[in-house]
Amino acid sequence: MYTFENSLAFANKLDEEDPLKIFRDQFLHPNSNDLDRVYFLGNSLGLQPKTTKAAVQLVLEQWQQEGVESFFKGQDPWLNFHDKLLQQLAIIVGAHPHEITVMNQLTVNIHLMLVSFYRPVGNKNKILIESKAFPSDQYAIASYLRHIGLNPDDIIIEVNRENEGEPVSDEEIVEVINQREDELALVFLSGINYYTGQLFDLKAISKAAKSIGAMVGFDLAHAAGNVELKLHDWDIDFACWCSYKYLNAGPGAVGGVFVHEKHHHLPISRLEGWWGVQLEERFLMKKEFIPSPNATSWQLSTPPMLLLASLDASLKIIDSAGWVRLLEKQGKMIEWTDFLLQSIGDSLFRRITPARRGCQISLQFKKNGKEVYHHLFEKGFMIDWREPDVIRFAPVPLYNSFTEIWNFIQSLKEAVNELSLK
Numbered sequence: 001m002y003t004f005e006n007s008l009a010f011a012n013k014l015d016e017e018d019p020l021k022i023f024r025d026q027f028l029h030p031n032s033n034d035l036d037r038v039y040f041l042g043n044s045l046g047l048q049p050k051t052t053k054a055a056v057q058l059v060l061e062q063w064q065q066e067g068v069e070s071f072f073k074g075q076d077p078w079l080n081f082h083d084k085l086l087q088q089l090a091i092i093v094g095a096h097p098h099e100i101t102v103m104n105q106l107t108v109n110i111h112l113m114l115v116s117f118y119r120p121v122g123n124k125n126k127i128l129i130e131s132k133a134f135p136s137d138q139y140a141i142a143s144y145l146r147h148i149g150l151n152p153d154d155i156i157i158e159v160n161r162e163n164e165g166e167p168v169s170d171e172e173i174v175e176v177i178n179q180r181e182d183e184l185a186l187v188f189l190s191g192i193n194y195y196t197g198q199l200f201d202l203k204a205i206s207k208a209a210k211s212i213g214a215m216v217g218f219d220l221a222h223a224a225g226n227v228e229l230k231l232h233d234w235d236i237d238f239a240c241w242c243s244y245k246y247l248n249a250g251p252g253a254v255g256g257v258f259v260h261e262k263h264h265h266l267p268i269s270r271l272e273g274w275w276g277v278q279l280e281e282r283f284l285m286k287k288e289f290i291p292s293p294n295a296t297s298w299q300l301s302t303p304p305m306l307l308l309a310s311l312d313a314s315l316k317i318i319d320s321a322g323w324v325r326l327l328e329k330q331g332k333m334i335e336w337t338d339f340l341l342q343s344i345g346d347s348l349f350r351r352i353t354p355a356r357r358g359c360q361i362s363l364q365f366k367k368n369g370k371e372v373y374h375h376l377f378e379k380g381f382m383i384d385w386r387e388p389d390v391i392r393f394a395p396v397p398l399y400n401s402f403t404e405i406w407n408f409i410q411s412l413k414e415a416v417n418e419l420s421l422k
């Protein structure tokens, strides 16, 4: 618990004392219409590191100079490039490097994981998801079920919210898991709900799922690079994430996958491709699939080098800032934001993000929400509007400051005071 003062001078002091303040300058901050923008949209698309262009350029130059030989030559041969990303990602998601692979994009990877980890047996064939799961997750699960000849309406169980935007407690989820002991084959939730910003208790949910013999997986789009995770220790079977939010690897960046090591050596149903073959065997062009002895066995295709290079550039920044130090600063920013928000009355909005959260806060407006959003945008704050009535914003420890948060809350207060009278 920190002790704060609600003043600009105090916000400046927090920034001066911030050991990570130099990292802000390692990113390109938007400046559209000649207005320096305050970027609070790391929950949607993280900012571009200044080093990304050169990293991508390097791959283009290698391609130009060495052609296909670049897979084997140079400082960072492309053949092994993927593996060097794993160490830093392992720290971020709390896993062993060999439990991670970097490939495809998030929705594609969810499909691939369903192939391996949805294992219905008789009536134990249900999948538990959030009623307000991100639509792509819902489409992936429903279409996969139809593909294997099942009716999604018979299989999917949603943990319901009575009211739109009302968080479901972890206890409620655990209770549903226990009640559905004989039916659940898979529990698949997000780590952080994209709409409410709620961080689920992954450890408790995983424990409950294991205790009834169900598989457990998570969509970590909003959690990877945002909150502390211990995927291995929490005994989670699989997880997938995108790298364009808190991992700052750029639009459509290559996704990440975690598969617990206990699944690496068992016979498993899996869609396979040549890049999943053990490295020593891969270019022997045998008919037989000899899997890599790790999560790489889920890889299908030649890695997208331009995307791996941009992920590498952003992971290097997280590495030099230090993951633990970033989490510490994030904790302080969360408390600072929560403290300042208390100074605004609840005449126009209510906060739907529970205390257990990452960077993102969601404010649900009773009225005039869009006007508030436009007012803030015109002032230079890049935040987002989620239909039907929510403003989301996410101050990020790598590139946002305590003063930006203070300024934002003042502008929010101004807008609320003005618009609550209308």
Ligand SMILES: Cc1ncc(COP(=O)(O)O)c(C=O)c1O
Pocket (backbone or CB within 6 Å): 105, 106, 107, 108, 134, 136, 137, 190, 194, 219, 221, 222, 242
């Ligand atoms: C929670 C969640 N799941 C899935 C997706 C879809 O990701 P992709 O477009 O990389 O497949 C997103 C995209 O923002 C998301 O936020």
